[in-house]
Amino acid sequence: MTEETVIDEDWDDTPTAMWLRAIFTLLAGAFLLWAQWHASIDVGSQWARWVWLAVVANFLLPLGIVWLFFAQGLRRVDYLKNQALNAWNYGWNFRDWKTHFKWSIGMFLVMLPFVVWQSRDPNSRAAYANYIANFRDPLGHINPLAMLKFFALVVVYMACWEWFHRGFLLFGIAQATGAIPAILLQAILFGAAHLGKPQPEMIGAFFGGAILGTIAWRQKSFATAFYTHTLVHIAWLVLLLF
Numbered sequence: 001m002t003e004e005t006v007i008d009e010d011w012d013d014t015p016t017a018m019w020l021r022a023i024f025t026l027l028a029g030a031f032l033l034w035a036q037w038h039a040s041i042d043v044g045s046q047w048a049r050w051v052w053l054a055v056v057a058n059f060l061l062p063l064g065i066v067w068l069f070f071a072q073g074l075r076r077v078d079y080l081k082n083q084a085l086n087a088w089n090y091g092w093n094f095r096d097w098k099t100h101f102k103w104s105i106g107m108f109l110v111m112l113p114f115v116v117w118q119s120r121d122p123n124s125r126a127a128y129a130n131y132i133a134n135f136r137d138p139l140g141h142i143n144p145l146a147m148l149k150f151f152a153l154v155v156v157y158m159a160c161w162e163w164f165h166r167g168f169l170l171f172g173i174a175q176a177t178g179a180i181p182a183i184l185l186q187a188i189l190f191g192a193a194h195l196g197k198p199q200p201e202m203i204g205a206f207f208g209g210a211i212l213g214t215i216a217w218r219q220k221s222f223a224t225a226f227y228t229h230t231l232v233h234i235a236w237l238v239l240l241l242f
Contacts, residue, residue: 018176021070025172026185028065029164032057033193044130047150051157058164066090066168091167091222103215104227111232114204119239124198132240142241151234158230162212165190166222170213183213 043050135146174182191206212225
């Protein structure tokens with residue numbers, strides 16, 4: 001056993017227990033996304049409030065479910081006999097950061113043409129008009145302080161968002177279903193979370209979520225998804241501003 005192994009004779013790894021955890025993960029994730037969707041927050045003009053809502057709904061509450069409700073600590077690595085692919089680790093693996101960073105750069109470059117094309121679409125620019133207004137002063141000039149604040153908040157937001165989809169949902173559901181259903185289900189919820197956005201973005205979110213979910217599963221880490229999504233979101237803002 002590795003030094004990270006944790007032995008717990010009371011741990012229930014029966015198929016029934018794993019299916020119950022997977023179903024609860026799916027239902028809890030869907031409910032949290034529904035609650036965010038109905039929150040009285042305008043993402044465009046209240047970006048900071050939206051980020052802190054994500055901290056609660058996409059990070060703290062799911063983490064509480066894993067630790068307190070499921071009693072699954074993040075250091076449970078390799079002792080569950082029926083889960084050979086480390087599904088219980090929930091993607092908290094940043095040790096191979098060089099590989100994650102290289103993958104994220106590659107993914108970002110693959111996605112960049114789509115981001116550029118979408119940023120030139122009049123409907124997309126109109127949909128994000130209020131959002132972009134946060135970064136300009138009354139004369140229309142770019143506000144550097146607002147940009148710095150945005151860069152800090154987007155890191156926090158994407159860490160919460162990616163762990164929720166490519167960590168909590170992906171690995172939580174996969175405990176019972178295996179990789180492919182879990183990847184598809186988290187991608188469907190990720191696409192649904194973009195309802196109300198321009199249609200190409202919503203469709204792209206599903207396929208992007210499936211690809212990032214596949215990478216997260218293979219790497220047993222949501223790090224690449226986190227880095228990629230952060231780079232894409234920052235590039236999206238810059239392209240809309242100029």
